[in-house]
Amino acid sequence: MSRNKSVFNDKQRILRLYSILISKQAMSVDQIEDLFFVGQKTVQRDIAAIREFLADLQQGEEIKSEVVYDRKMKKYKITERDHLFEVFDKINSEENPFYF
Template identity: 90%
Template structure:
């Protein structure tokens, strides 16, 4: 049975990659390339976009979550995931002025 090629636009692909990484899954460059049918340069750009998003999201935070490359297992992963979930809770709380 052949694997059908899923078509993602840039934003969909980056969001999907981010959701995979935040759900505890580390991914190698090869796995990312195979999942999204993209090349290494696209993977690098997508990882850079996620890093930029996380950096901007955590601008005033003491603890930082980042996308790092684990050389031992040769995979990308997100550090301090629990902190990110706490940050999202804070952002989504009713005290947040963006909801008014």
């Protein structure tokens, strides 16, 4: 498959993929490759970056929200999205010492 140059840089691509996954959409490797004009290795690196971000985000808590590969659907998806939104609420609360 011929690849066109992506209009996204690495960070933009990873953030876009994350936003797609968090919006309840599951994506196959082929869909990700076609959307961003990248190869399978890049997809693997991007998924690893999102997994690392989610683990860091849930530091100090049980990790419930993560990117998993659903073998039945043959797609990546994020588990326990509601838990993730609870984590975001804690991070953004005024009681958080890092809240601006």
